[in-house]
Amino acid sequence: MSAHPAAEHHAGHAHGPPIANKSSRLDATVLGMFLFIASEAMLFGAFFTAYFFVRVVNPEAPGWPLEPFHLPVFVAGVNTAILVTSSFTMHWALQSIKRGNRAGLKAGLVLTLVMGTAFLVTQMIEYARVGFNPSDGAFGTIFFGLTGLHGAHVFVGLTLLSVATVRAFRGHYTPEHHHGVEIPGIYWHFVDVMWIVVYATIYLI
Amino acid sequence: MARNPFSSEADAYRFLLLTIGYFALIVAAAAVDRWLGLAVFVVLTGLVLWRWLGARSAEPPLRPAVPQRPDAEHHILVIANETLGGHELLEVLQRKSESVREQVLVVAPALNTPVRHWASDEDGARAEAQQRLDASLERLAAAGVDVRGEVGDGDPLQAIEDALRTFGAHEIVISTHPEGRSHWLERNVVGAARERFDTPITHVIVDLEAEGLAETRAEARAEAEPR
Numbered sequence: 001m002s003a004h005p006a007a008e009h010h011a012g013h014a015h016g017p018p019i020a021n022k023s024s025r026l027d028a029t030v031l032g033m034f035l036f037i038a039s040e041a042m043l044f045g046a047f048f049t050a051y052f053f054v055r056v057v058n059p060e061a062p063g064w065p066l067e068p069f070h071l072p073v074f075v076a077g078v079n080t081a082i083l084v085t086s087s088f089t090m091h092w093a094l095q096s097i098k099r100g101n102r103a104g105l106k107a108g109l110v111l112t113l114v115m116g117t118a119f120l121v122t123q124m125i126e127y128a129r130v131g132f133n134p135s136d137g138a139f140g141t142i143f144f145g146l147t148g149l150h151g152a153h154v155f156v157g158l159t160l161l162s163v164a165t166v167r168a169f170r171g172h173y174t175p176e177h178h179h180g181v182e183i184p185g186i187y188w189h190f191v192d193v194m195w196i197v198v199y200a201t202i203y204l205i
Numbered sequence: 206m207a208r209n210p211f212s213s214e215a216d217a218y219r220f221l222l223l224t225i226g227y228f229a230l231i232v233a234a235a236a237v238d239r240w241l242g243l244a245v246f247v248v249l250t251g252l253v254l255w256r257w258l259g260a261r262s263a264e265p266p267l268r269p270a271v272p273q274r275p276d277a278e279h280h281i282l283v284i285a286n287e288t289l290g291g292h293e294l295l296e297v298l299q300r301k302s303e304s305v306r307e308q309v310l311v312v313a314p315a316l317n318t319p320v321r322h323w324a325s326d327e328d329g330a331r332a333e334a335q336q337r338l339d340a341s342l343e344r345l346a347a348a349g350v351d352v353r354g355e356v357g358d359g360d361p362l363q364a365i366e367d368a369l370r371t372f373g374a375h376e377i378v379i380s381t382h383p384e385g386r387s388h389w390l391e392r393n394v395v396g397a398a399r400e401r402f403d404t405p406i407t408h409v410i411v412d413l414e415a416e417g418l419a420e421t422r423a424e425a426r427a428e429a430e431p432r
Contacts, residue, residue, distance in 0.1 A: 031323075033211055084225065091218045182214045189217035193224045200228040205235050205242065 037190075044194060047146045048201065054138045065139055072126055073203050079122045080199050083154075086115035087192045090161075090185050097168075097178045105173065105181070109165040112188065116158045123151055143202065150198050153191045160184035227253070279305040282368055282404075284312050284361055285380035286334070289341035291411030294380045295348060301378075301407075302350050309345065310372045311354040313338040314364040322359055331356050361394050362401060369402065376405040383412050 058066060065071060093108025127144070134144040164184045167173065173181055210220035227249055235242025281301055288294060289311065298309060317330035334356045345352040357364030365377060379395050381387040389395070395408045 033209060037211060084221075087218065087221055091214065094214050185214035186211050186217045189214065189221045190211060193217075193221050196221075196224050196228050200232050204232045 051142045071203050076203050082115050083119045086112045090188050094185050097173050100175045106168050113161050120154050157188050157191045278308045280374045281309045282374035283378045288380040288411035289337050292416050293411045294409050297409050298350050309352040312357040312364050312368045314357045314361045315359050317359045378407045380409045383410050
């Protein structure tokens with residue numbers, strides 16, 4: 001039996017990780033996820049800080065957003081419903097493959113992809129018809145910045161989902177091995193959570 | 206420890222549903238009155254934080270598997286770092302080893318800076334802990350204590366937990382500097398350990414400065430005495 005690489009560590013010459021119990025090591029996937037969430041929180045946080053600053057410096061405004069800005073709350077609400085529903089189908093897709101239901105996996109992924117695309121297309125149409133652009137004052141800049149930042153995340157999510165969908169149709173994934181669906185699923189739900197925050201903050205409150 | 210809400214798809218999905226509920230309540234309240242919305246936001250956020258902190262502290266105490274036979278060896282787990290070589294600790298272990306067949310495991314936490322810990326750069330810290338451990342093991346073995354040792358996690362509580370999983374201890378001895386000079390006491394390591402582990406804990410205070418002073422005086426007396 002070969003010596004454990006860490007056993008040499010006591011001699012002070014070894015390379016590689018030192019001896020440590022599993023529970024005492026910072027798991028790489030957990031660290032990666034924490035760093036990702038932290039970076040995203042800072043990224044969105046910077047935009048939200050700017051947004052609330054603009055709101056705070058206009059305390060006497062009779063309504064929000066200020067004239068002449070008008071946001072399509074209803075259309076965005078429908079879009080929100082589409083995105084939330086896509087999370088349901090994403091969850092269904094993953095539950096299906098866990099139970100060995102390949103048809104459910106494929107249907108769930110395709111539906112998620114279609115609804116995600118519909119969300120993005122609707123947002124582009126909203127941009128075209130909203131009546132102001134990023135150069136129309138601080139509110140316009142932040143509105144397009146925040147929703148555009150989220151849209152970029154949706155685009156990344158759709159790319160991940162496309163890969164997962166193609167692989168699903170090629171016969172990949174089993175009830176035991178479905179990491180390629182799990183990770184895009186986590187990301188998709190995260191994107192959905194961020195949209196709930198953006199929609200509630202920008203459009204509703 | 207509270208769970209990472211994005212550790213799995215199922216957790217992320219649950220977090221999404223909770224987020225929807227959280228914002229739905231805030232928006233509904235804000236629709237009635239802006240200040241009511243703010244109040245609901247504060248209350249809900251407080252509840253979330255309370256639940257999160259509660260989840261962190263509500264873990265049941267760890268019960269290590271220990272031999273139950275009366276003739277079995279008495280297992281003592283010792284956690285110490287700079288105080289490993291202290292007389293007080295040595296005396297306590299000798300006292301506890303009297304009239305029983307003991308087995309002592311000494312764990313020296315590899316104290317590290319947070320930055321080095323996050324970068325998994327622990328080699329230096331472990332090497333230093335190993336040096337202290339080796340010196341201490343020699344002294345304990347010379348005193349007739351059946352002892353072995355290992356370097357543990359930089360967090361003393363984590364080091365205890367790790368050791369308990371492989372070494373079923375009947376009791377734990379935590380050795381620290383005196384109050385005012387001990388980082389572990391400042392962080393209430395002993396109190397936290399008593400809450401977290403369902404094993405009797407003895408706290409030994411080792412005053413290395415006083416011991417060093419006493420040794421110096423003894424040496425000086427020995428030199429001054431006529432031979």
